[in-house]
Amino acid sequence: MTIDALLMALFLILLLSRLLGELCQRIGWPAVVGEISAGVILxxxxLGLLQPDPILAHIAELGIILLLFSIGTETSIKRLYHAGGQILLVAFIGIILPLLFTGMVAFYAMGLSPFAALFYGCALTATSIGISVSVLKDTHQQQESCSHIILGAAVVDDIAGVILLSLLFTFANEGNIAAIPMLKLVLTLVAFLLFAPVIGRGLIYLLRFLSGHAQNLGYEAVVMLSLICLFAWLAHHLGAPALLGGFSAGLALSRQFVSPWQRYLQNPFPFTNKLEHAMQPLTEVFAPIFFVYVGISVDLSQLALDQNNLLLLCVMVLLAMLGKLLAGFPLKCAWRDRLIVGCAxxxxxxxxxxxxxxxxQLGIISASVFTELVLVIMATTLLGPILLKRLLLSQSDGHQCG
Incomplete structure (x- = not known):
């Protein structure tokens, strides 16, 4: 892609994604739906104005690294610990059921290979933290006990999703499953998630000290972006997706970060807030590029629109939703609250x-399967918040999850 083509592509991507994202938010839909739609249009x-391109793909990957960084800053390890067993129960069911339901249909009905069917099912195990949190904030429910379970389970889902993605990424590159290397990879990923935020927090104390000697504007944005790039490179070097590094850097900035030495050091929250706010404009610029690129990668002309395929697509959407809805049922609370957790x-x-x-990108799924999978993800991304918002606004009893 030449420089003039890249500049025009970025102009179209940024402009149309902002317009459609704003439009979707005004009518109560997630902005991500508008951003993907912008990619589908372009x-x-x-229209065919843009095609998948390696340069755009790299820019999009930077966008998702920054987005995972933003999610990491909103993740509370402390909240996960306090909600404990209920979070793990909801998260476990919300991972296993969609994986089994959609994976089996992908294998038997779609004719995918066992690995491709497993990948298809794994793609539908995660839960969007940002979308659910947005709905909870809009309805002023973010401090309720059910909301804590939702947030915690969504975090566990995303962490499990990143680990699953890392394992599948490694298998796709190496072409085999060996118990010891896989175990080593899992332990490496867990160790990275445990220690990278702690190291990042230590670096933040150093950066805070150096900030007193900085003379140039934009110090916070430069040092934080450098830290994110460093952690993303390290994650990739260890065999994991680079986005895991962005997530770990975000955990280092988390408002409820806990460390053994925290009681002996001055609270760095004012400085971490500066770092987070400095990165917010960059995240808002680059993150939509990833979703637009997903839309650009979709080719609806490869989607067979016959009756059987449309029926199969609807079945996949229903199974993807059912697997998550059932996750809230074992909780000891009112049925409405269980449905609220499931919808979230x-x-x-x-x-x-x-x-x-x-x-x-790795060739695990074909372009047609990719298009169908994106449509299923978009459908759940659209229908989930609508159902959740209706339940929250109609909630009249005082039962809470316990």
């Missing part, structure tokens, strides 16, 4: 799209 499905787990959002994009 890509080969409709339905939208797949960004992590599911990351799965789909990786599967297409």
């Amino acid at each position: 890509g080969p499905s409709l 787990m339905v939208p797949r959002g960004e992590v599911g799209l990351v799965f789909a994009q990786f599967g297409l």
Whole structure:
């Protein structure tokens, strides 16, 4: 792609994604739906103005790294610990059921290979933290006990999704499953998620000290972006997706970060807030590029629109939703609250799209399967928040999850 073509592509992507994202938000839909739609319009499905390109793909990957960084800053390890067993129960069911339901249909009805069917099911295990949190904030429910379970389970889902993606990524590159290397990879990923945020927090103390000697404007944005790039490179070097590094850097900035030495050091929250706010404009610029690129990668002309395929697509959407809705049923609370938890787990959002994009790039799934998978993710991303908002606004009893 030449420089003039790249500049025009970025102009079209940024402008149309903003317009359609704003439009979707005004009518109560997630902005990500508008951003993907912008890619569908610009890509080969409709206008054909843009095509998948390696340069755009790299820019889109930077966008998802920054988005996962933003999610990491909103993740509370402390909240996960306190909600404990209920979070793990909801998260476990919300991972296993969609994986089994959609994976089996992908294998038997769609005729995918066992690995491709497993990948398809794994792509539908994650839950979008950002979308569910947005709905909870809009309805002023973010401090309720059910909301804590929703947030915690969504975090566990996303972490499990990133680990699953790393394992599948490694298998796709190496072509085999060996117990010891796989175990080593899992332990490496867990260790990275445990220690990278702690190291990042230590670096933040150093950066805070150096900030007193900085003379140039934009110090916070430069040092934070450098830290994100460093952690993303390290994650990739260890065999994991680079986005895991962005997530770990975000955890280092988390408002509820806990460390053994925290009681002996001055609270760095004012400085971490500066770092987070400095990165917000960059995230808002680059993250939509990833979703637009997903839309550009979709080619609706490859989607067979016969009756059987449309029926199969609807079945996949229903199974993807049912697997998450059932996740809230074992909780000890009112049925409405169980449905609220289940509905909040339905939208797949960004992590599911990351799965789909990786599967297409690595050749695990074909372009037609990729298109169908993205449509399923978009459907859950749209229907989940609508159902959740209706339940929250109509909630009249005082039962809470316990």
